[in-house]
Amino acid sequence: MARARTPRSPWRRRFVRLVQVLVGLAVMAAIGLAIAVYVAREQLPSFDELKSSPNGQMIRVHAADGSVLVSLGPSxxxxxxxxxxxxxxxxxxxxxxxxxxxxxxxxxxxxxxxxxxxxxxxxxxxxxxxxxxxxxxxxxxxxxxxxxxxxxxxxxxxxxxxxxxxxxxxxxxxxxxxxxxxxxxxxxxxxxxxxxxxxxxxxxxxxxxxxxxxxxxxxxxxxxxxxxxxxxxxxxxxxxxxxxxxxxxxxxxxxxxxLKLAPEAKQNSVRYFTDWALPQLDTLIDETTAPLEVWTTLDPAMQRMGDAAVQQNVPAGAQGALVSLDRDGAVRAMVGGTDYVSSIYNRATQAVRQPGSAFKLFVYLAALEAGHKPGDTIVDEPVTIDGWSPRNDSRHNSGPVSLRTAFAYSLNTVAAKLGQEVGFSTVADMARRFGITTPVNTHPSMVLGTSDVRLIDMTRAFASVASNGIAVTPYGITRVTANGQTIYTHEVDRSHVLVAPYVAAEMTDLLQTAVNTGTGRQAQIGRPVAGKTGTTTSNKDGWFLGFSSGLTTGVWMGRDDARPIAGLHGGTAPAHAFAAFMKPATANRPIEQFETQVTMPEWQLGNEEDAYFGQPDNGMAVDADGNPVQTAPAQPADDGPAPDPRAPAPSDDADSAPPRQELNQDWIDRVTGRDPRRTAPPAPRERAPQDDRPNP
Incomplete structure (x- = not known):
């Protein structure tokens, strides 16, 4: 009797069929690959043709005035x-x-x-x-x-x-x-x-x-x-x-x-700009072989001014960077360091450093958007937030002050209270809204600028304030042509509103007060200027960012190794470099008044002769959790004129005050560039309430 055959398992049949399908697909793929390789082989140029083909793509870069900045391509x-x-x-x-x-x-x-x-x-x-x-x-x-x-x-x-x-x-x-x-x-x-x-x-x-x-x-x-x-x-x-x-x-x-290297051909700071702008071609155009003519926003005269301003003001052994944006975001000058030949590292676009009190821009923007006004009263008093107790660098508290005064003199306790009130995450969101691309922490100490930022991002943020709250995006390439045909043209987008115009106007109110009477006095150029200083722990970084006549400029100075620099404050070398650049850069531009009038802050905040001699606005060190770390305070510089004892010395750069000025209409006309013969004295936009001024 024949033995009954055991039926095959259905899973075994399915497995065999799957293997057969996979083998078939593999054979088909191999055949397809062989055909593709054969076709490609037949289409390849000959060896002699490949030898004679050009190496790379020739690119000629033009400045805004049409002059050739640099020619790049095969050596x-x-x-x-x-x-x-x-x-x-x-x-x-x-x-x-x-x-x-x-x-x-x-x-x-x-x-x-x-x-x-x-x-x-x-x-x-x-x-x-x-x-x-x-x-x-x-x-x-x-x-x-x-x-x-x-x-x-x-x-x-x-x-x-x-x-x-x-x-x-x-x-x-x-x-x-x-x-x-x-x-x-x-x-x-x-x-x-x-x-x-x-x-x-x-x-x-x-x-x-x-x-x-x-x-x-x-x-x-x-x-x-x-x-x-x-x-x-x-x-x-x-x-x-x-x-x-x-x-x-x-x-x-x-x-x-x-090894001994051949002498390098002389380069200049223009290469910082071209190194930043040209890689953008990969996303702007598809042409990779035809010779290109690239037209850019760079103003050669402004570039020379920026170079000179940095070179003449940067402290010995330090580096400096400068970015200047026109009102539409066009980069008019970019200095990424003191010497391109010795270092191609672009500190204007690549370096990330703590901004110190320059970051308070976002704190006050958030406060103004939440409903505060420049004349609102807030108490300057000791404060502790989650175990963190910020202090004013003067080690002095002034009681009730206006927001305008607190910003002008960079009072840390007020910034901390505002940050706590609106929420530290709200401040971080405001920074990101205005173009800060680096991570922003939400520890309480963030209000004093403990998150690393890039100079070009900070400059962009100030430019957006100057643009009435409309986003400004930096750009360097305006047009690209290949074989005489335009293949790319830049279009400016003015549709992105970051904050309401009145918020931007109120922020400008605070910024111009900081320049007129506060920490940024060295940045005055004889016409309306709004700006803010920033100085970090132990004088490692100095910043000044501001705008005037449609031009926004940011300056950073410091060492690449982040070692302290004696005497470096945002209101000294960076503010001097800002003024040295902006004065000639805006000379041929019409004087533009801000929408807000100049309003002076309170002047009598204490009766101690030396109450406001202090350190940079962020002169304390903090750990990763935002808690203070005790450090020995640096000594203020002993050169330069003393500030008016009646006025609060700036929390940022107190020792950089100019000779005392008498506050009258002539002085206001001079710092704002007004001609009193043609312009009537401005009516004050608002006055701080009388009870904002503490008793002496």
């Missing part, structure tokens, strides 16, 4: 045939960029798998696993946008290149076309730029420096950061030894520290 360099390329240059490149170059088919599955593994370990892409062939395909035929579609085309082209050219030809193309920074495409241009002679003379250490540039040309450029370049060269040499290209003794003998 001169000869095509070096494979047999003339030094062996150390070839080995260094393969060792650091693609050690399996000779064995893979154009795409390295091991490298891709490693990059995916690192992606899951780190949570973001750290390395792309691109082979030399893939990099060549990307540099010659594609853009650098990180999209899967572009990556897939890169794989197809890499496989096609490997089918059409030999490994030696691919390496020759790569070494003569890859970008090494500073406008240098190819090893010969890079060698001439950095060492002053052709690539066929490169030593091991020199080849290691150049090979190390490919990963990040700006970060590892020996002319921008010699330490980083030497460190990267050490990595390349170690890789060469690890992969057997050089011996241990050769690696030890190679000394990147002893």
């Amino acid at each position: 001169f360099g000869e095509w070096i045939p494979y047999d003339r390329i030094p062996q150390v240059m070839r080995d260094a490149t393969v060792a650091v960029e693609d050690r399996r170059f000779r064995s893979h088919i154009g795409v390295d599955p091991i490298g891709v798998a490693r990059s995916v593994e690192v992606r899951f370990q780190r949570g973001h892409w750290v390395q792309g696993g691109s082979t030399i062939t893939q990099q060549l395909a990307r540099n010659v035929f594609l853009s650098s946008q990180k999209k899967f579609g572009r990556k897939f085309r890169e794989w197809i082209l890499a496989l096609a290149l490997e089918r059409k050219f030999s490994k030696d030809q691919i390496l020759e193309l790569y070494l003569n076309k890859v970008y090494y920074g500073g406008g240098a495409y190819g090893i010969d241009a890079a060698s001439r730029k950095f060492f002053g002679y052709g690539a066929d003379q490169l030593s091991l250490a020199e080849a290691a420096v150049i090979a190390g540039l490919v990963k990040a040309p700006s970060n590892y450029s020996p002319t921008a950061d010699a330490t980083a370049a030497v460190g990267r060269a050490g990595v390349v040499i170690a890789q060469m030894e690890r992969n057997g290209y050089i011996s241990a003794s050769e690696a030890e003998a190679a000394d990147p520290h002893g």
Whole structure:
């Protein structure tokens, strides 16, 4: 009797069918891939055509007046045939960029798998696993946008290149076309730029420096950061030894520290602006090959004024930065440091530093939007919030004062009380609303400017106040043309209202009082100015930001290592630099009166001769939770005239007061630029109530 057959499990049948489908799909995918590679191979230019194609894109950058600021593009360099390329240059490149170059088919599955593994370990892409062939395909035929579609085309082209050219030809193309920074495409241009002679003379250490540039040309450029370049060269040499290209003794003998660089062509601060503006082309236009004419907002005369203002006022050993925006957000001047050649780091757009009392702009904006008025009375008294007890830098409290007075003299206790009243998260939201892009903490001490900010963001915020509460967005490119055709034109958006116009007007009221009689007196330029100083713990940072006649300018000064600078206050060097720039920059502009009239704060806030001699507005240190840390108070400068003992010395920069002025109409006319012969004395917009003034 025949044994009954056991029926197959339905799950087994389904599994077999799934495997069959997957195998079929894999075969179809392989056939499709082979067809795509074959088609791409047939469409690739010949080796001679690729040799003669241009390296990179030529870009000519124009200032607002049409003059040429800078021409960027390929530097001169000869095509070096494979047999003339030094062996150390070839080995260094393969060792650091693609050690399996000779064995893979154009795409390295091991490298891709490693990059995916690192992606899951780190949570973001750290390395792309691109082979030399893939990099060549990307540099010659594609853009650098990180999209899967572009990556897939890169794989197809890499496989096609490997089918059409030999490994030696691919390496020759790569070494003569890859970008090494500073406008240098190819090893010969890079060698001439950095060492002053052709690539066929490169030593091991020199080849290691150049090979190390490919990963990040700006970060590892020996002319921008010699330490980083030497460190990267050490990595390349170690890789060469690890992969057997050089011996241990050769690696030890190679000394990147002893290399002598060719003299760098003289640059100026305009490059800070072009370095900031030109990367925006990647998002503004799609053209990647045709020569471009880029028209920008930069005013060469203002740029020279900004450069001079920073150079002449920055403390010894410190850095300075300046940004000036026109009323529509056009960047008219940008100074990112004292010397572009020694440091391409743009402190106007990249550095994040604490703003000190300049951050009180957002505290008072939130208070005004909540219903407060500049003449409202608030009590200056000791206050404790969640264990934090801010003090005025004068170590003195004045009792009932108006908001105008509290802002003009940068009273910390009042700012803390306002922040608590409206909510610290509300203040943080106001800062973000006005364009602060860095994280803003909500600890109580945040009202004194303990969150790091960028100068360009703070300048943007002040410009938006000057624009009656309408958002101002900084921009640097107005128009781009290619082959005579306009392919991009900037359009200013004036539709985004941040605060009601009356709130912006009241804030301007407070800001002009700070310049006329408060902490920003050194920023006066003989016409209406509104602004605010900022000084951080132990005089590490000094700020002044303000506006006049449609121009808003921000100035920062400090050390890159954040060490204290004796005598640095927002109302000294930064305010001086602001005035030195703004006076000539606005000279040919009509004098514009603010919508609010000049109103003087109270003058009699105490009867002690030295009650208001103090430290910067944020002269206390705080920990990560916003709690105070005891520090030894710095001593005020002993030079310069003493302030009027009847008036509260500014909490920010008390020792920088100008000679005492008599408060009369002539003085008001002088600081606001009014001609009393043509303009009637202004009626005061409002007066602080009489009982706002404490008894002497």
